[in-house]
Every structure is written in structure tokens, then in C-alpha cells.
Amino acid sequence: MPEDFTLTVNGNGHQVRCDPQTPLLYVLRNDLGLVGTRFGCGLGLCGACNVLLDDQPVHSCDTPIATVGAGRVTTVEGLGTVEAPSPLQQSFLEYQAGQCGFCLSGILISATALLRRTPDADEATIRSALDGNLCRCGAHNRIVRAVLAARPGMTMPTETDPGDGPTGDDAP
Amino acid sequence: MNAGAQPDARIAPSPSLVANPRLSTWVSFPVRGYVTVRTGKVELGQGIITALTQIAAAGLSVAPARVRVAAASTQTAPDEGYTAGSLSVQHSGAALSEVCSRVRERCRTAAAAALGVSEADVSLADGIFSAAGAAVSYWDLSTAALLDRDGDPSGSRDDVTTRRADTAVVGVALPRVDLPGKVTGAGCYLGDLVLPGLLHGRMVRPPSRGATLLEAPVAAVEGMDGVHRVIRQQNFLAVVAEREETALLAARALRAGARWREDDTLPDESAVAPFLTAAPAHTETLFEDGKHQALGADTLRVSAVFSRPYLAHASIATSTGLAKADDGVLRVWSSSQGIFHLRAAVSAALHLDPSAVLVQHVESAGCYGHNGADDAAYDAAVLACAVPGRPVRVVWSREDELGWSPLAPAMQVRINAAYDPAAPGTTGTPGAVRDWRHEIWSNGHTSRPGGGVEPALLGLALQRGGAVPPALDPPLARGGGSGRNSVAGYDVGRQVVCSHRLTTMPLRTSAMRALGAHLNVFAIESVLDELAEQSQRDPLEFRLSHLADARGRRVLEVAAERAGWGAPVVEPDVGRGIGYARYKGTGSYCAVVAEVEVTHEVRVRRLGVAVDVGRAINPDGVVNQIEGGAIQSLSWTLKERVRFDRRGVTSDTWETYPIMTFSEVPAVDVAIVASAEAPLGAGEAATGPTAAAIGNALAAAVGVRVRELPLTAEAIIRAISAS
Ligand code: FES
Ligand code: FES
Secondary structure, X not given: OOEEEEEEEOOEEEEEEEOXXXXXXXXXXXXXXXXXXXXXXXXXXXXXXXXXXOOEEEEHHHOEHHHOOOXXXXXXXXXXXXXXXXXXXXXXXXXXXXXXXXXXXXXXXXXXXXXXXXXXXXXHHHHHHOXXXXXOOOOHHHHHHHHHHXXXXXXXXXXXXXXXXXXXXXXX | OOOOOOOOOOOOOOHHHHHOOEHHHHEEEXXXXXXXXXXXXXXXXOOHHHHHHHHHHHHHOOOHHHEEEEOXXXXXXXXXXXXXXXXXXXXXXXXXXXXXXXXXXXXXXXXXXXXXXXHHHOEEEOOEEEEOOEEEEHHHOOHHHHXXXXXXXXXXXXXOOOOOOOOOOOOOOOOXXXXXXXXOOOOOOHHHOOOOOOEEEEEXXXXXXXXXXXXXXXXXHHOOOOEEEEEEXXXXXXXXXXXXXXXXHHHHHHHHHOEEEXXXXXXXXXXXXXXXXXXXXXXXXXXXXOOOOOOOOOOEEEEEEEEEOOEOOOOOOOOEEEEEXXXXXXXXXXXXXXHHHHHHHHHXXXXXXXXXXXXXXXXXXXXXXXXXXXXXXXXXXXXHHHXXXXXXXXXXXXXXXXXXXXXXXXXXXXXXXXXEEEEEOOOOOXXXXXXXXXXXXXXXXXXXXXXXXXXXXXXXXXXXXXXXXXXXXXXXXXXXXXXXXXXXXXXXXXXXXXXXXXXXXXXOEOOEOOOOHHHHHHHHHHHHHHHHHHOOOOHHHHHHOOXXXXXXXXXXXHHHHHOOOOOOOOOOOEEEEEEEEEHHXXXXXXXXXXXXXXXXXXXXXXXXXXXXXXXXXXXXXXXHHHHHHHHHHHHHHHHOXXXXXXXXXXXXXXXXXXXXXXXXXXXXXXXXXXXXXXXXXXXXXXHHHHHHHXXXXXXXXXXXXXXXXXXXXXXXXXXXXXX
């Protein structure tokens, strides 16, 4: 039976009426119009639907709305905007980290949580923190570089993959 | 090569422009300050829209920010067939280059007349023609009349894609135009599109491939709160509901209550190879060249069989379709790679006049071939026709995505090669391959909708209680399917390629990135390494001595040099290997060096790629595509395999069909070899060479040749015990 729920998403309070078992994902996308959180598997195995619940990344596809309670939900829309992107989002733009981009919302959420928890995370830590986020386009290394560069105090691009990037002066 | 030279006069006419010659089809100036560009090619995550923006901006001499690339629709876009085969820059780019240059020159003539000066005195900057203190812009001219003309398909006198010394926009790393929205959660994908009154559809697929629906709890499910309709047509079963979560619950109830009759229809997964070689097939000689040679007494021979399993597209989004039937018009929104073909298939399947079906492309997650997008569009169309006036969105489950999308075919390749140590090589070094035979067993690599007599759509097959017709192969002249890259791009003396395309298709197959090139290049490059080893020659030197093409030699040399080729590998259980191919024999040149470490599993530590894509319209886009293609090929080559029992696909979650994770992805170094030649696509060039380099590195590390993909610990053990 549908029930009323109050939830806080990106700092705003919302009222929704739905079945208590409704995954948070569908409430965000269909009731609140926050479509940046993506559906990838519905089984907690790909990370496309990740959101922050308080400071913890969770799969919104297998989080029933009834379990959210007073938790503060942050979606990718809550991290920043095109006009005012978060430092991490800005870094993804600088490093052109993405191809189709479908995986990026969940990855930005996972990486935001990681950098809050471990601001000086090294490359291996970043990679393992993102192992629950699948990317099929092969944008992994760009994404890792973008996260490395977004660590607080980083001002210079970090070279982790030697020699990566075009070498236009390799004239035949 | 001729860096900075004049545009290549041999550029073939763009088929896109031949089919759609009208300038106004491609370009218009509807809003002051902006140019609208229409293309039939679609964004698959590969960055094509950004590259085409650059070409249009250069051709028209406007800032890239003024260019708006309109989403492709059957109403407005030029029909450019499929977005496939790494041809978008070649076809759409060449067409746009020609069209935009011509538009610019026609407008310059009109501007000169308006300004009362000669054309030579008019200068153009960011869309404004000026002379002697006066100016007119594109937006002041009667462009509608000026553009009501045909372009010249035979190539432009002034091709911005190869012109070197002009512009600040072509050949530079313009940031992706779509990325800001994608990192901030904009609703840019098909599944994000919301139409008023939207209903949610969910499919209930049969429990196995040959299943027949006997009974379904239609009335009970239609009685559930919020359920709009249950649609049952033979084996096609679906539900439409007001809310998405209701559609999911209703689909679950429908699945739980349905009764099916099931049969074994699939081959034994542990015996795919014998199945492939024994199944009825269409046999064809794809290629034959060179004369029989007399071979010396010391001739070395290799005869080797290679295989790969079925592979899945495994997009991160699941297939999605959106449709609305209203006033005799069926509107479809789809991430299809071929909207015109989809329209043909949907209208034929639903007995509608094609003019009554409109297909609009909307992007979804990265698409690497013919996945379930077209099928999902048709599913949505069927449901929309059942609830006229209301739009219906269908989103496939992950299980259906991995279990019911078209798969990349399992393949087997046998190569017989003969090497005569006394024969002179291309470069004069003694020792050369003199005889080469390549034989392929595979299902066809394309069963796109609208291609054959019967529309190849999953939903239609289920409605008719049958199966999708077997996949075919495009001819080698158009890139081939099973035979893609089966012709060794080296001087190997007499060469024969033969294919056995199965005429039965137990598991539905179709096009996936690089088609047959993945296994063909793996096999060819493995045999070259085997011959090099037997003749005690260095694999790089061996290749170069069989390769006359300077561009091919160059990518091999650059990849080798950057990877420190030649320095001995001293660590135990570590190997280095090289792989090379020119994609399709006519596309980009790519060489890869892989460094592999074998512990309890195969780990790739590093990939070094060198690529010649002709002029790189957007070098960063090329690096991104090449790196992505290499990582995807690595994932296929090391770990992917579709699992099935005698009834259906069992690898239908990310746990049973794992792909490469962040921790497993190695460092990838990409070098673009500069070139002034006509631009070539980059998306598929790295696939074959990456697989080959890994296979060769593995053989170097363990001393045994593993010829079956994926290159798992079990495959290594099997190879060791067989050797
Ligand atoms: S959609 Fe939630 S983890 Fe995949
Ligand atoms: S960029 Fe396409 S899935 Fe990651």
C-alpha cells in the first residue's frame, strides 16, 4: 500500500507517496525528476545508480524508500552544476574523463565519498574504491587521473600513466 | 609521407553526400548567431558530435560554439545508413566538409555582391563577411535560397579534414561538447526523456530460447493496482503500468505465474568448436591471391586453430525504447545505430506505411555495435500501439540485456602457413612466408533490423513464435563480417581466405566492435610469432620484413620504440608481445605492445599503442577512442565469455558476465603518429592488435601458445597439457 514519505535530497525537503518497497532510484528519477542517477542493473552490481546517503555511497536501485528515513541523500545534481561544478566535476572536464558518460554519475558519487573519507587517497586506493563502478567504454584511466588531480591541495596534473596523451610531433 | 601536402586527390566520394546531395539537408542558419548542422550519424559515446562540430566550424569559418548539431531524426536528417564500421568521420565528416566549404563560398559570393566589392576583397571571420569597413553575416543573407543547391560528392577542392595550415579548430583537442551535462547529471539519455502521460513498460521474456508460452495470468496482473495493460501475443509478453516500480512488480508476477513449454535448442557450451565446424554452413572463398610457389626443403610449417567464445555487448545502460501512437502516427525514440533502417523494420513489422513512423535518435550509454536498442524500440512501439495516445517507455532488465541482446559470434579460425628460410623477404632479408591459408567458422556478424527480407527484431520473432533469421556477413569489399581483417596485411606469398558462415543460429548474433577482426588478427599475429620463433627471428623484425606499407611499418616502429622493444625482459613469468593490423585493410593503422605477467591468472601490466588515423580531427578524441577500444578488447580477451546451458544464456548478471574493473585496467600509452592523409575512424582499430599483443606476450611469458580465448588460467593449463 502506498505511504507518505518525507526525504531530504540535495538539501531540499520532499514529500512523496509510494509503496514502501519502491527503490530510491525510481523516486529520485520519476517523482523528483533527478534523472542524473542512472539505472544500470537494479541488482547492486554496477554502481550506475550510486548516491550518497549521509556520507556513504549506496546503490539507490536496491535501497527501498522506507529505509532512507532521515538520511540526507546527495545525487550527482547535488555535487555541482554546469555553471558551478564541484572540484571533482571540474577535474573530470579538464581530463575529458568519459566517453558515453553513463557511468559517470555513480563514479562521481563514489569518488566524492572516497575523497571526503581519504583526501590523500593514492592511485591504488582510488582504483579499488571504484571497483564497484563499471565502465564499458574504457574511460578508466582518465577517470583515475581526474580523481587524483581533484585531491585537495593538488594543483598540478598528476602523471600516473607514463607518456599518455597524443604526440602530435611524431611526424613521419 | 607528405605532411602538409595538398589534399589527397584519391579521396573516394562520400556515400553520405552521394545519397543526400542537397546543401540545405545538412546546414541551415535558423537562429541568428547559430548554425544548425544535421547528420545521420549518431552519438554512441564516441565523440562524433564533437568531431563533426569541429569540421563544420572549420568549413564555415565560425566558432565551434556557434555550431549546433541536431539530433538525428528520420524527419530531418540525411539518411547515412548505420553509424558503424568506424566510418563516421570518413563519410559524414567528408560530406560536411564539402558541404560547409561550398556553403561558405556561395555565401561569400552573395556577400561580395551585397557589399558591392569583388569576392577577393571579402574576408570572413566567425561568420561575418567584411570588406572596406562594411559587413554582412551568414544570418543577413538569404541562405535558404543559397543552400537550395547540390554539393559535389566527388570531394571538395578545399577539404577541411585534410587541409593542414588553416584553422584553429580541426586537429585540436576541442573539449567534448556533451561532457559538461554528463558530469552534472543532465537528462541526456534516452531513459531520461519524460513525455506527458508517460507509462512504463516491462518485458517478460521466455525462460529459455525455444520456450513456448502456454498460459499467463493476464487477468490477475491486469487487476493489480496501477497496472494499465498486459500484452500477450504468442511468446511476446509485457506489462504497461502507471509507475515504474509497479511495472517491475507486475512483470515479476506475470513471470511467476506464466507456464512455458521448454526445449533444448542450444549446443553444448563445452563443445562449441565441434558445433561450429559441423553445423550447416555457407562456404565461400573470400580472397585468393598469388601463385603457388615452389618451397625449399627447409620450409617451416605452422598449422594452428584459434577460437573465441560468444561475447556480450554489456553496455552499462540496458536497452531502452520509447514510443507513442497518436493520430495515425507512430513516434519512436531510440538509441539505434540506424534510424532509417529501424523505421523500415518497425513499419514492415507493424504493417504501417513508413511515412507514418517517425524515429528520433536519443543517445544512450556507449554502444559498440548492434545491441538490443532496436529491439527495445520495437517493444515500445508494440506497447504504444496497444495504448494509443499514451507514450510508453520500455527499459530492459540487466538479465535480458545480457541474455537476449544479439551476441558477438563465437568463432574458430585455422591458419596453415609455410615459411621458406631461403626465400627473400620484402626488405631483402632472407626468409619469407610463401603460403598462407586462413579458414573461418562463424555465425554471420550482422542481423540488423531492416537489412534482410524479414525484419530482424526480437519482439517480432516472439510475436510469431519463431526466431530472428540467421545473421549474414557483409562482403569483404565493404569490410566483411567473419572475414574482417582475415586477409593478412603482410606479404605472405600465396594467400587464400575461406569462410564457413553458419546457416543455423542457435544463439542470435550480430555486429559488435571490429566484428571478425578480433579473432582474425589474434590468429594471424599469433602465427607470425610462431614462425618468427621457429626461425629464431625477432617478432618485430619478422613483421617488418614482410610489410612494405610505410604507414604500417611506422606504427610498428613507434609502438616498439615507446615500449622499449629489444630490451630483454628479465623478470620471471613476464612477457612482452606485439600485434599489428590495418583495420579492415583500408582503415587506421594500429600496433600494440603488451606486457603481461602470469601469476595465478593473466595480468596485463601495460599496453602501448601507436596509431595512424590519418589526420586526427580531434587528437584527444582519438586517444580516448583508441584507449577505450584497447581496454574493451583486453576485457574480452582476458575474461569474457557468454555462458549457456542447452536452453538459454546463463551469464545474465555482472557476476556471471564480469568485465574489466578499475583495479584490473593497466596503464595504456597511446601515441598518434602524425599524418596529413584523409581522416580514418579510430573506434575499432585497436581491438585486434590489442588481443594479439596480449596473446603474444602471454606466449613469451609462459613459453606455451594459448590459442583459445579468453586467456584464462584454465586455458593456459589446457594449452600446457596439450603441448
Ligand atoms: S543500477 Fe544499482 S548497482 Fe547497478
Ligand atoms: S564512459 Fe561509457 S560506460 Fe563509462
